[in-house]
Amino acid sequence: MKAYMTAMAKVVDGSDPQALARHKDSGFDAKFVSVYRNNSVSALYDVLAANYMSVLDIVGEDFFLKLVHAYIEKYPARQRALNNYGANFVKIVDKYKIDHRLPYLSDICHLDRAWTLAHLAADADLLAIEDLAKLAEQGTNLETVTLTLAPGVALLALQWPVFDIWSNIRNDQDLEGKIELEKHKQYVLVWRYENMVNYRALEPAEYSFMAALAKGETLAAAINAAIIDMPPDSGEPEITALLPNAVGAGLFVSF
Amino acid sequence: MPKLPVLPCLAGMGLKPDFYSEALVLSSKDIWYEVHPENYMVAGGPRLAWLSEFAQKFSMSFHGVGASLGGLDPFDKDHMAALKSLIDRFNPVQVSEHATWSSFEGRFFADLLPLPRTRQVQDHMVARIDEFQNGIGRQILIENPTNYMRTTTELDEPEFLCEIAKRAGCGLLMDVNNIYISSVNTGIDAAAYVRAIAPELVGEIHIAGFEADLIRGNDLLIDTHSAPVADPVWDLLDVAIAHLGPRPVLLERDGNIPEFDIMLGEYNRANKALGHKPARLTSKNTLAKDEILA
Numbered sequence: 439m440k441a442y443m444t445a446m447a448k449v450v451d452g453s454d455p456q457a458l459a460r461h462k463d464s465g466f467d468a469k470f471v472s473v474y475r476n477n478s479v480s481a482l483y484d485v486l487a488a489n490y491m492s493v494l495d496i497v498g499e500d501f502f503l504k505l506v507h508a509y510i511e512k513y514p515a516r517q518r519a520l521n522n523y524g525a526n527f528v529k530i531v532d533k534y535k536i537d538h539r540l541p542y543l544s545d546i547c548h549l550d551r552a553w554t555l556a557h558l559a560a561d562a563d564l565l566a567i568e569d570l571a572k573l574a575e576q577g578t579n580l581e582t583v584t585l586t587l588a589p590g591v592a593l594l595a596l597q598w599p600v601f602d603i604w605s606n607i608r609n610d611q612d613l614e615g616k617i618e619l620e621k622h623k624q625y626v627l628v629w630r631y632e633n634m635v636n637y638r639a640l641e642p643a644e645y646s647f648m649a650a651l652a653k654g655e656t657l658a659a660a661i662n663a664a665i666i667d668m669p670p671d672s673g674e675p676e677i678t679a680l681l682p683n684a685v686g687a688g689l690f691v692s693f
Numbered sequence: 694m695p696k697l698p699v700l701p702c703l704a705g706m707g708l709k710p711d712f713y714s715e716a717l718v719l720s721s722k723d724i725w726y727e728v729h730p731e732n733y734m735v736a737g738g739p740r741l742a743w744l745s746e747f748a749q750k751f752s753m754s755f756h757g758v759g760a761s762l763g764g765l766d767p768f769d770k771d772h773m774a775a776l777k778s779l780i781d782r783f784n785p786v787q788v789s790e791h792a793t794w795s796s797f798e799g800r801f802f803a804d805l806l807p808l809p810r811t812r813q814v815q816d817h818m819v820a821r822i823d824e825f826q827n828g829i830g831r832q833i834l835i836e837n838p839t840n841y842m843r844t845t846t847e848l849d850e851p852e853f854l855c856e857i858a859k860r861a862g863c864g865l866l867m868d869v870n871n872i873y874i875s876s877v878n879t880g881i882d883a884a885a886y887v888r889a890i891a892p893e894l895v896g897e898i899h900i901a902g903f904e905a906d907l908i909r910g911n912d913l914l915i916d917t918h919s920a921p922v923a924d925p926v927w928d929l930l931d932v933a934i935a936h937l938g939p940r941p942v943l944l945e946r947d948g949n950i951p952e953f954d955i956m957l958g959e960y961n962r963a964n965k966a967l968g969h970k971p972a973r974l975t976s977k978n979t980l981a982k983d984e985i986l987a
Contacts, residue, residue: 490809
């Protein structure tokens with residue numbers, strides 16, 4: 439049986455479409471064996487199309503299929519549950535940069551990946567603002583507190599400002615007019631709350647605040663990081679809202 | 694063979710996110726649902742929340758696609774543990790898998806590949822099913838494959854599968870769509886195949902839709918589950934019920950999923966084949982009280 443499976447595996451992985459036809463002892467007539475290769479690619483295409491729906495929307499089915507073939511060859515599926523398949527898809531998207539000529543596609547890919555990871559992430563008890571109040575009542579100096587991001591929370595620093603394009607695709611909305619992008623950084627937060635994946639663009643100060651907390655820095659250090667990135671005309675109220683807003687959005691696990 | 698677990702002897706439906714909300718409002722007296730457990734092998738989030746809702750209300754069947762029962766690789770321990778964890782948590786009435794292989798030397802092909810039908814492979818399958826059933830703590834049903842290649846191997850498929858089931862202490866899941874497709878693709882007699890299966894082994898029937906190959910047309914049918922159930926498959930379902938007696942019948946649909954009303958239309962037709970009175974649908978896609986199935 440091993441000789442048959444070896445031959446069949448070569449047909450299905452595309453490395454030798456004639457392998458089964460040459461293996462006369464299998465008992466199978468290999469006339470239609472290519473169906474199995476097609477079915478395998480089709481199944482993996484569907485998984486990657488679901489996990490990178492915005493990339494697919496932008497490049498179209500034909501080019502996406504080219505990416506899928508390249509991905510399967512380089513990163514064949516190893517796990518039986520494919521919900522998380524495609525972790526390295528951005529590497530293939532980057533490899534084909536000359537062909538798709540979309541320098542911002544990697545950022546779209548990162549956003550799609552963040553959506554999937556948020557969707558699949560573990561459930562967690564979330565920090566409530568009352569938990570912090572209780573801590574303060576117990577005499578803890580909140581400035582010294584560190585917080586842990588909830589599973590699936592992603593902070594992205596994009597090279598291109600593609601958030602509006604991506605969120606429109608996710609919301610099945612048409613993009614109005616021709617999109618012209620000027621390269622500059624954009625910060626995005628993706629997370630899941632009450633079983634819905636949420637996303638929004640972040641101001642630099644918000645990103646610095648969250649990034650500091652994600653690195654395990656104290657609240658005081660995170661607020662200082664945010665102040666450094668706050669525009670000069672901004673006042674303290676926005677700074678004081680950073681923590682309650684983030685806690686209210688369900689971004690941290692409880693103590 | 695131990696007595697098979699019993700799903701309601703009604704039509705059931707493959708559960709899809711596309712119609713979670715509409716499916717959840719149906720009465721548990723009228724329908725049961727089947728899921729691919731691999732789609733719920735996730736850390737958390739909405740999929741498990743939905744599955745929890747359904748499992749609390751309906752009889753459920755877990756139909757695996759990742760075990761690679763006929764494979765030579767050792768069973769994937771992570772996959773088996775994840776499946777057992779889902780079974781322990783959601784307690785499905787029935788668990789099933791496929792009489793195929795899908796993994797080789799660590800690579801998973803995401804397709805159900807055919808096994809040579811030899812005595813040697815029978816022995817292999819019996820041992821593998823025994824190990825799998827022990828690993829998940831459940832008796833399973835094994836589903837007949839869709840065949841795209843003619844074969845000259847030792848045994849015909851009914852003989853091959855029935856003996857495996859008897860020796861391994863598992864049951865059979867008779868997919869009549871697979872049998873019909875195989876009959877077209879490989880020239881077997883579909884009705885004779887159905888009648889060659891020992892009725893006491895069969896715990897569930899599957900029906901689904903297929904598509905003709907884009908190049909070879911109706912000479913080569915592809916098991917896509919992305920079309921309505923075709924008339925010859927409905928006819929074969931009648932043959933199966935006449936031979937086996939009533940069995941739970943699952944309507945599978947994995948692609949081009951239509952409005953839920955259309956799915957319910959096929960569901961009603963399957964119930965009619967089982968001898969139940971067709972259910973009338975209300976405007977809310979729920980079954981009217983006076984149409985509770987016999």
